[in-house]
Amino acid sequence: MDKEKVVTIEDRIPKLKTQRKQKTNRRMIIYLSLFFLLILVFVYFQSSFSDIKKITVSGNENISDQAIIKAAKISPHTSFLNLSDEDIRKGILKMGEISSVDVHKKFYNHLIIEVKEFHRVGYLKVNGKYYPVLESGKLLAGMKKGSLPVNAPIITDWKDRKLLKPMAKELGKLTQGITHRISEIHLDTESKDDNRIILYMTDGYEVRSSITHFARKMEAYPSIVQQLGPHQKGVINMDISTYFHEFGKEEAPKSETDR
Template structure:
């Protein structure tokens, strides 16, 4: 048998010293790294590095970014990590024109805000001013200046604001091909009536009388009715209970 190799204590001392030195070095590096990271965190939170660097807003068509930021209560001096996405979303939804909102945080200190606006169903005319009526039934502030609205029908008269919500919901269901033909709307009903009446003046020269209830469904047949009548016969298309047509007299045509 080979003789066992004998290692003396004197031979092992340098190795023990080297191992202890390595452990001490690792401990120092760990402490220094922790201290350095701690300093970075303190510097980050105490400096402008922690501020929001970029705010991206998408989906807004009629509401300005400035208005959305004001409602959200955020700006470029807000601390990024302290921002609550849920709180920002709740604040933005206080704007009556916003249907939904999603807030995301992205690198580096970027806030991404995606909004969806309610569609405008019509404009309500009151005392010479025009108020956007949303598909949710809510009225926004009046348009600035004296400009006339374009693209949406105008509710020129109504008896109660209770009529506006069901009207807005039905208008939002209409296909664009029919919706674009509506020029003016009048709501002659009073609050006591079970079904609110509606009178619509179309851009192609017809007048439609119906009830707001199930208006969108009734209006599905409008294009085919107009096609059957031909371009020279104008009058009132009544869709209240049963659908029938009453042609204008010569005096009515001249008056209109």
């Protein structure tokens, strides 16, 4: 048998030294990497690199981007990593004109805010001034002098403001085709029922109904008018039962524009 190869301690010492040196170097690299990483994180948070670089607002029609950003309490120097999606949502929803908010973050430091506004369903006329009415029942600030309402009916002679919210809710359920055919909405002051309303339509008809289930009742309006024909004008009663009363020679719809 061959003699077993014997390795003396003197032969192993250089190899052990090399292994220890390699371990020490690896530890040093790890420590230095962590140190520089901490420095980079510190520099990132203390410099403009962590600031928001871009804000995109979408879904708004009546409210400006700047007004939404202001409500969210965001400035150009706000740290991107410190942004709270929930705080942004709460801040914007306080505006009242906004029904929902979605917040997204994208690389690099890009904040996306998607909003959904309550629709304008009418304009309340008070002392010659028009106040936009949202489907939530909230009133916006009055329009500038000389500005006229478009694409929504004028709500006038509306002394009981408590009825404005349910009326707005019903208007919000209507299709645009029917909404655009309503010129004015009045409370029926001659009726003992507070919910009774009178509508003056753009096609010359007068509609008498009630706020309760108003949107559901008005679904039948286009088909009723189609059956009556273009020259037969009068009052369409749309309540418990639907019936038509033609204007007499001395009768005519008395809207605000006729007064």
